[in-house]
Every structure is written in structure tokens, then in C-alpha cells.
Amino acid sequence: MISLLDVPFIILALALFCYGTYSHVCLWLVGQKEVRGGSIGSRIWSAVRYGVVQKYFLKEFYPGIMHLFILVGFCIPLAVILITQCPFSLPVTFGRYFSCVLDLIGLCAFAGCLLAILRRYLIKPDRLDNTADDAITLILITSIFFFGFLIEGFRIGITNPQDAVWVPVGFLTAKILLGIGVIREGSAVFLHHIFWRIHFFLVLGLIAYLPYSKLFHIISSALNVFLRSTGPKGELAPITDFETAETYGVTTINEFTWKQLLDLDACTRCGRCQDQCPAYLSEKPLTPKKMIQDLKDHLKKERKVLLGEKDKKGGENSLAPIVGNAVTADELWACTSCMACMEQCPVFVEQIPKVVDLRRYLVMMESSFPSEVAGVFKNMEVNSNPWGVGLATRGDWAKDLDVKVLSDAEDKEIDILYYVGCSGSFDDRSKKVAVSFVKILKAAGIRFGILGAEEKCCGDSARRMGNEYLFQTLAQENIECMKKYGVKKIVTACPHGYNIIKNEYPQFDGNFEVYHHSEFILSLIKEGKLKLKHSIDHTVTYHDSCYLGRYNSIYSEPREVISNIPGVKMVEMDRGFERSFCCGAGGGRMWMEENIGKRINHLRFDDVIKTRADMIGTACPFCLTMLEDATKDKGMEESIKAQDLAELVLEAMEKKDV
Amino acid sequence: MNIIVCMKQVPDTEAQIRVKPDGSGIVDSDIKFVMNPYDEYGVEEALLLKEKFGGTVTIVCLGSERAIEAIRTGLAMGADKAVHLDDPAFEGGDAFSTAKALAAAIKGMEYDLIFCGKQAIDDDLAQVGPALAEMLGIPQIVVVTKVEVSEDGKKAKVNRQIIGGEEIIEVPLPAVLTAQKGLNEPRYASLPGIMKAKKKEVKSVKIADLGLDPNAVGKAGAKTQILKMYSPPQRESGNIIEGETAEETASKLATLLREEAKVI
Numbered sequence: 001m002i003s004l005l006d007v008p009f010i011i012l013a014l015a016l017f018c019y020g021t022y023s024h025v026c027l028w029l030v031g032q033k034e035v036r037g038g039s040i041g042s043r044i045w046s047a048v049r050y051g052v053v054q055k056y057f058l059k060e061f062y063p064g065i066m067h068l069f070i071l072v073g074f075c076i077p078l079a080v081i082l083i084t085q086c087p088f089s090l091p092v093t094f095g096r097y098f099s100c101v102l103d104l105i106g107l108c109a110f111a112g113c114l115l116a117i118l119r120r121y122l123i124k125p126d127r128l129d130n131t132a133d134d135a136i137t138l139i140l141i142t143s144i145f146f147f148g149f150l151i152e153g154f155r156i157g158i159t160n161p162q163d164a165v166w167v168p169v170g171f172l173t174a175k176i177l178l179g180i181g182v183i184r185e186g187s188a189v190f191l192h193h194i195f196w197r198i199h200f201f202l203v204l205g206l207i208a209y210l211p212y213s214k215l216f217h218i219i220s221s222a223l224n225v226f227l228r229s230t231g232p233k234g235e236l237a238p239i240t241d242f243e244t245a246e247t248y249g250v251t252t253i254n255e256f257t258w259k260q261l262l263d264l265d266a267c268t269r270c271g272r273c274q275d276q277c278p279a280y281l282s283e284k285p286l287t288p289k290k291m292i293q294d295l296k297d298h299l300k301k302e303r304k305v306l307l308g309e310k311d312k313k314g315g316e317n318s319l320a321p322i323v324g325n326a327v328t329a330d331e332l333w334a335c336t337s338c339m340a341c342m343e344q345c346p347v348f349v350e351q352i353p354k355v356v357d358l359r360r361y362l363v364m365m366e367s368s369f370p371s372e373v374a375g376v377f378k379n380m381e382v383n384s385n386p387w388g389v390g391l392a393t394r395g396d397w398a399k400d401l402d403v404k405v406l407s408d409a410e411d412k413e414i415d416i417l418y419y420v421g422c423s424g425s426f427d428d429r430s431k432k433v434a435v436s437f438v439k440i441l442k443a444a445g446i447r448f449g450i451l452g453a454e455e456k457c458c459g460d461s462a463r464r465m466g467n468e469y470l471f472q473t474l475a476q477e478n479i480e481c482m483k484k485y486g487v488k489k490i491v492t493a494c495p496h497g498y499n500i501i502k503n504e505y506p507q508f509d510g511n512f513e514v515y516h517h518s519e520f521i522l523s524l525i526k527e528g529k530l531k532l533k534h535s536i537d538h539t540v541t542y543h544d545s546c547y548l549g550r551y552n553s554i555y556s557e558p559r560e561v562i563s564n565i566p567g568v569k570m571v572e573m574d575r576g577f578e579r580s581f582c583c584g585a586g587g588g589r590m591w592m593e594e595n596i597g598k599r600i601n602h603l604r605f606d607d608v609i610k611t612r613a614d615m616i617g618t619a620c621p622f623c624l625t626m627l628e629d630a631t632k633d634k635g636m637e638e639s640i641k642a643q644d645l646a647e648l649v650l651e652a653m654e655k656k657d658v
Numbered sequence: 659m660n661i662i663v664c665m666k667q668v669p670d671t672e673a674q675i676r677v678k679p680d681g682s683g684i685v686d687s688d689i690k691f692v693m694n695p696y697d698e699y700g701v702e703e704a705l706l707l708k709e710k711f712g713g714t715v716t717i718v719c720l721g722s723e724r725a726i727e728a729i730r731t732g733l734a735m736g737a738d739k740a741v742h743l744d745d746p747a748f749e750g751g752d753a754f755s756t757a758k759a760l761a762a763a764i765k766g767m768e769y770d771l772i773f774c775g776k777q778a779i780d781d782d783l784a785q786v787g788p789a790l791a792e793m794l795g796i797p798q799i800v801v802v803t804k805v806e807v808s809e810d811g812k813k814a815k816v817n818r819q820i821i822g823g824e825e826i827i828e829v830p831l832p833a834v835l836t837a838q839k840g841l842n843e844p845r846y847a848s849l850p851g852i853m854k855a856k857k858k859e860v861k862s863v864k865i866a867d868l869g870l871d872p873n874a875v876g877k878a879g880a881k882t883q884i885l886k887m888y889s890p891p892q893r894e895s896g897n898i899i900e901g902e903t904a905e906e907t908a909s910k911l912a913t914l915l916r917e918e919a920k921v922i
Contacts, residue, residue: 364849374846382670382690390672
């Protein structure tokens, strides 16, 4: 057992552990201030609920169970070993059960290690990459459990205690060892001692190595789950000091916040994000996993400069810009902000805010962005819409519909404002959706109005592309205008407008009760205000919009609306709900050329074709455009139609003879 | 190298233009104004030359108070300072009287090169640049798509568009060059640029500062006057001829062409 001679080794291992951990913490603290509020109790509860339960059991079975085995097998025996260093005794019966469970937990851990080895080196899923550290760590843990069972087998084999069957794995190991004749009188005690020493030093080695290896995620990932964002999903932090700041966005690694730097350390390279990333799957240069890893490497590379340690040559070093050194501009512009990565990440790494922070620097400081975006920004500045159509014509789509335009109406009283958005106002295809929705609202007798020429772009694309200044200008103009008319409730058919008005306008004191038209139409149907009497004989597959689904967890409402239509048969695509695959237009990608790799909307259309549906149901103007474009590109616009759910509902209300 | 860019604020290309009831001009409330796009090429080219040769870029703008927005845009792009001829007496003029005021303002300044847009997109006159060069007594090259200034800054080799080709001309400086699309890709102002622009010097110039006779500039000094401005008549919508068969449609068309249009 442990002797006085071991104390220096224990101290050394602990010292190495402490120093390594301290080094990580020092690097996190070079980041900028950020407050992660909320009560500790609720944070612990949500860490357990979301971090452990949901992520492990509900998402992916094999890696989930594998990791759970190792985690439990790692923590519980460790706790028991620490506790049993204190002298106490347990009632015999309880002790039996206890040691039995403990033994089986150890077996699970050993099995988990084998599953990990099998997965990493034989199954080799695309999302895993292998480094020396992975091998060292796996060998270390596996051999600790291996020697653990070996010494248990020797102990039982030598002492042959009465209740050995209550330690089933140890008992079995002893039988095997005895059977093959390894346990012999004379050498057995010595061998037991040797194996015990090996086990002991492996454990010390593990403790010392932990902060220098991927195993550090035990600390960093747990911390990251605990400190996860509790705000609206995918919310971006506003820049508040335009007038005084000298620089905007992030260019050097220390301009990230401490939490963003902790994120880098929390990533375990599991690759779940990459598996879902539309940029990666369409052969763009971006993979969220690699980006986070490259940022982490960059952080380590900049360590000396960050911590003010002297360079070997004694010269003063300055920090290198991230773009061009750790991440390329093409990677940043490939992101559709669909949030599939953040949704999948088991440890709540926040990839998209980092992409946007880096874009912010490129856009606002260096005016560096894909060339086609310059026109989009100018159009938003001058005419408050990305196409640059004259702002005075914004309400023209509704001219013949007898819609109350608040600026012109004498009676400005309304129950709800219909925020039309740029697509509904200017895009010919989406105008049809706006018209359908207006007819539905009228049929239901809703007192609503629009802002007409006074409405501005919601600013979502501008914000996601990194032009925070332009976004805030637009947002403030909208908020001011909405307040001017005393708007309380807003409904919109665009998930981008919905998300940003609902979740991000409050940052600028714009607090409204916001509904997406799918929610609103569903409530009208439920209240019996809409009569869907005509049958629509189509097989419809509903495509989840990222900003409606992942960002706002609205999955069932649009499906319910569609399934309320008589005659409709609904089918699901392979990738749906929180694993829905982006149409390719989010994060400002709507306004950029897609000239690297495959087209994301084509990949999504392949999902549609597989369902044999003859209609795509959408609830987002961008998705509608992208998917309808895909049907045209593939020459299938006659056989597979793309329709917004408002159009379907209206058709069911007043069937036209098509 | 000190460069002057003459700039005009014009209605945005997408703005809905309405003519004043008396036909004297357009209604300028409710529409967005921007920097004349051709002048933007001028600003960009001046900035590129400044980056190469150093010196200053000065914007000279004749226009009402609201033109300050367009001036700030140019300053945000990187121009150093601006001169704003914002006396009401300068307004309402034609190309001649406008050029006269600009020439008077520029005369007292140091410059090696002057850029103008090839034309303003509102009145499409394309005359201010050439008139300004005449009044200053310096050479002019119009519709320019490429500018190469010699190392010593004394002359420039300039490409200009002609029908079906290009012409390359060498010109001693100072000269007036009017910028055509294709000269460059104007930059998008950075946010620090926008912030700095708010603090840059914009010198307001009144008619008295230039020692000009009020009757020589603006509307009073114009050589031409607008008699009437009107919107083009609204086109009547076309007729779509429909029929069960191609023959039927064709015969309907033939009847209409003969009886209504009377062309066959």
C-alpha cells in the first residue's frame, strides 16, 4: 500500500496537475469581460438536465453510452477510493451489494474503453481525427482499469475470501488467473505488489498528465456546460460603444471574451458539429470542429505574447490577426449560422458568435467581404432592403388589398402589426405569401396593420454578416417606428425577422410580443376562425427553417397547420426537427454567391426527393426561394412545388381552380 | 499629390421621382439622396492615388444643406477634407453657372488633379467637368476608365472609352478627368472611417467668400433654363390574346392588327 516513500510522487503529480490547470486558467483570463449570470442552483440543474441527461441519452447511442461508461467508471471508483482511505465499516449485506455494483461499474468503464478503441481505430467515423494524445489517453485509462482488475483478481486468488462472488469481475479474473497458473505460491504476493505499484503510478501519471491532454475536458467541458448561455439561442452580443471604441469585432485572440476562450478548451474534437454542418457537408472550407481547434492552437501559440513572457530572442512580439493565421476568410463566409453545430455540441461550445465576431472585424474595420455584399450593405443603408428597391414602394404589394397602412390610416388602432419584411415586400415569390397571409388575417377578422414605406429591413442578415452598425441603425429605426404607433404585438411570416425582433430587439429596448405566422395561423385554426374546407391532395414534406426550429424551438406548429389541411399527407425527411438541414441562405449567405463546393439547397432538395413528396412546405421566405430554386435547377418545378404554409392554408380556405 | 474631387448629391437611382406641379423641378422631400455614383469612382481613384503618392484629397460639393450627407460619405471613404458651396445663391443653376462657382472655389486651392463624375445621374448633362476645365484653363479628358500618373506626378496616361474601343491619351497635370464606370470598384467605408468623417473639416463657402456677383451664379447666372419638366406618359398595359388553339389565337391577332392597329 501507499508508503511514505510515495508521498513525493503524489506531490509531484498533484503539482503538475495544478500547474497545468493554472496555465489553462491564465489563458482564459486574457479574454475580455463577459457576465454569465443566473443562480448557481439553476445552472447546476440545467447542467445536469441538458449536459448529462439529454446530450448523452437522447442524441447518439454509441458514443453516448461509450462516454457514459467511461465517465461513470472514472468518477465513482475514484470517489470510493478516496473515501475508503478513511477508516469506517459498512453493514455486511450492504457492503456486498455495494462492492458488487462498484465492480460492475468498473467493468462498464473497461467496456467503454474498448468501445472507444474500437470506434476510434476500427470504425473510424469521418468526424474523428487521431492524434498521439488520443492514443496515450486511451491506453492510460484502459490500462488503469486493466491493472485494477488484475490486482483484484490476485487479491481474491491469494486470500480466497468467503464473499468473493459479490465481486463478480474480480472473482472471474481470479478464476482465470488460477486456471492459467499465474497465481502461484511464492510469487503471487510479489506480483500482486508489482501490479499494484503499476496501477498506482498509472493513476498518478494520469493525474499529472490530465491538464496537458484531452482529459482536461473533464474540467473545462464541465465548466462550460455549467456556464452555458441561458439567453435566447444563438443570441449575439451587441456592440454598445460605437462612438468611443477604437476597434470593432475580433481580430486577435485576446479580443474574445474569457468564456469564448474557455469554449476552445472545452471542445473535445468529438465532431458532432461537423457531422451536421451544411458548409462542411457541401464541401466548403469550414468545419466548426476544425475552426474551434485552430483557434485553440492559435491561443496556445500566442501564449508567450499574451502572458507577457519574454520571447527567446528577447524581442517584443505582437499578436497575429486570427484571419489569415488560424482561420481563413472563406471559412468565415461559408457559415450559414444555421446553428446545427451549437445544437449538437454536447458541451455547449458557441461557434456562431465567434464567426460573427470575426466577421465584424472584417466588415467594419477592413471593409473586407465577398464583393457582392458591398451592394447589399449599400442597398440596406439607402433603401432599407437588400435588393435596393426604392423604399417608397415597400408597401406597394398591398395596394389593392385594402390593408391598413399605419402612416396613412386615420384609425391607427390595431390588435397586431404584420411585420412583412423585405422578402414579403419586394420578392415576387414571397409577395404571394404576404398576400395569402393578409387574406387569412382578413378572413379571421383580425384587426391588423402594416408599416408600409416606414418599415425597414429587420437587419438580421446585416447582423449575421458582421455589420453590427448597419443592423443597429435599422433595428433602432424599426423600434422607434413601432413604438410611435404603440405596437404591442407583432406577427411575421419571416423566421429571421421573427427571431431578431423577438430575441434581439430587446437589447435595444424594443420589447414586443412576437408571433410567427405558423403559430398565429394555428391559433386561428384552433379558435375555429378559419375554415379549411377544401381538400388539397398532395404529399407534403415540411422543411424546418433554422431560425424557426433550432433558434426558437418551433417545430410542431407549422406541422400542425399543414396537417390540419384536409387531404394532405405529410411525410418527414431524414433530417428534420433539430437536425434539419439548412437551405443555405442564413447568416447572410442569401446575398452571397455560392461558388465553392456543392450547392447546399441541392443537398437539401435531395432529402426532399427521397421522401417522394410532391410538395415542399416552408415557413420562411429564404427557404422558399432556395428550395424552389433547387426544384428549377433540377428541372423538377412541375413535379415538386414549394409552397409556404400560408399559401396552402389559403388554398384550403378558398380553393382556386388551378 | 493634392487631388480635388467634385461631387454632387443626387436622388438615389431607385427613388420614386415626382415632378413638382408647376413643372419647375422634382419634389425632393421623401426621397433618398446619395453621392452621384460616377463621382464615387472619382473619390475612389483619388484615394488610390493618394495611397500611392501621398498628399490630400479634397471634396468640393455644390449643393443644399442636405448634401452634407454625401460629403460625409466621401470623407468616410477616406477623403481628408471638404469644401461645401452651400449658399442658396449657387442653387438652381445649369452646368455653366455651376462650373463657374466651382471654378471660383477651386482657383484659390492647390491641386495637381481634379476628378469629376462623367455625368450626374439626375440631369445627365455631363457638362460641368469640361466647363470647369475650360474655366480653369487646364486640359480635360472625359469618360476615363484608367489613370496612370507618372512617378514625378507631372503627367498622366489615361484610358478613355470610345465607341468600340479605347483611347490612351497622355496629359500634363493638372487636368480635369471625368470618371466612368469601370475605373475602379469604390470601397465600402469602414466604421472607423465613418466615425472619423464626423470630425473632419467641412468648409462652408458662401458667395461672398468667392467674391462672385450673385447674378453670375446659380439660377441667375445660368445660360439655359428649364422650361418644363414632366413625367413620361404612363404606358397602357398590353393585350394578351388568348385562344383555344394556335389558329384561333393567330386569327384574333390578325383581326386586331388589321382593324385596330391598322398595320396590315
